Amino acid sequence: MxxxxxxxxxxxxxxxxxSLKLKDPFKVLITTVLSQRTRDENTSNAAKELFKKYDAPEKLSKASVADIASLIKKTGFYKVKAKRIKFIAKHVALHGMPKKFEDLMKLPGVGRKTANCVLAYCYGVPAxxxxxxxxxxxxxxxxxxxxxxxxxxxxxxxxxxxxxxxxxxxxxxxxxxxxxxxxxxxxxxxxxxxxxxxxxxxxx
Ligand code: SF4
The missing domain is CATH 1.10.1670.10 (Helix-hairpin-Helix base-excision DNA repair enzymes (C-terminal))
Structure with a gap:
């Protein structure tokens, strides 16, 4: 076969x-960071909680690390992820969403899987x-x-x-x-x- x-x-x-429906790049980026070393169900619950309160980079960039951490507590290494998420939100709020693989990889906590998810699911770039x-x-x-x-x-x-x-x-x-x-x-x-x-x- x-x-x-x-x-x-x-x-x-x-x-x-x-069929593939393109998704919000910022949410895919943050959700994929949340998914690292975390079960699918916990990732999805944490993402829901986080985006219910902070649904855009500008809002999330102003959240405290402690509040982000409390909303994503069910994911592994949540304290480290909270710091990274705050940094990423600030970066995106200031400079916009990176659209290239190399630029995505420069963000903290973003590896090949995350960068490829954003390219494929948000920009429709084969990855x-x-x-x-x-x-x-x-x-x-x-x-x-x-x-x-x-x-x-x-x-x-x-x-x-x-x-x-x-x-x-x-x-x-x-x-x-x-x-x-x-x-x-x-x-x-x-x-x-x-x-x-x-x-x-x-x-x-
Ligand atoms: S479920 Fe997975 S392991 Fe089992 S036959 Fe299908 S592909 Fe193979």
Whole structure:
């Protein structure tokens, strides 16, 4: 099965139509910083709390670090993240949202995954953000054979046609939350059993 058919099957399992709606760059940037070393559910709750009170960079730039920390307390390393978020909000309020990979990477707490998320989901620039779901599933399926997420991004760029980059993270994150879970993946429900390296290795 080629990689485009794998993506088509994932889309089918999730009932996704594959359309990508561009999102607010500032919120994606802050949410991705919140997501580091944090479970998806806690990230989403913390982002909701934070944006309920401070929904724009100008407002967030004036918040105290202590207040930001109290709103994002459910995420890992929340004190460090609160300081970074304040810095980022001030920077964006003063200079506007960075639109280039190199400029995004200069912000504190922003790594390749975060910068790629902003490029892909906010500006529609082809990029492959690699988080733990993308890294795990790509290796389970045998699309790549890598140890660290950073290596996975480059390896995926060699096997994925560029037209598939934009939706890849979005699909695989949902697939990882619902079916190909970190522990006890629902292989019996999965349409990719036949081609999955991991599934076939545990059966033999
Ligand atoms: S067969 Fe199992 S391990 Fe392989 S992709 Fe499907 S859910 Fe994941």
């Amino acid at each position: 080629d990689v485009e058919s794998i993506i088509k099957n994932v889309r089918m399992m999730l009932g996704e139509r594959g 492959i953000p690699v988080d733990t779901h993308v890294h795990r599933i790509s290796n389970r399926l045998g699309l790549v054979n890598t140890k660290r997420p950073e290596e996975t991004e480059n390896a995926l760029k060699n096997v994925l046609p560029k037209k598939c980059w934009l939706e890849f993270n979005l699909l695989f994150v949902k697939f990882g939350q619902k079916i190909c879970r970190p522990i006890n993946p629902l292989c019996n429900k999965c349409l990719l059993k036949g081609v999955c390296k991991y599934y076939n290795s545990i059966r033999n």
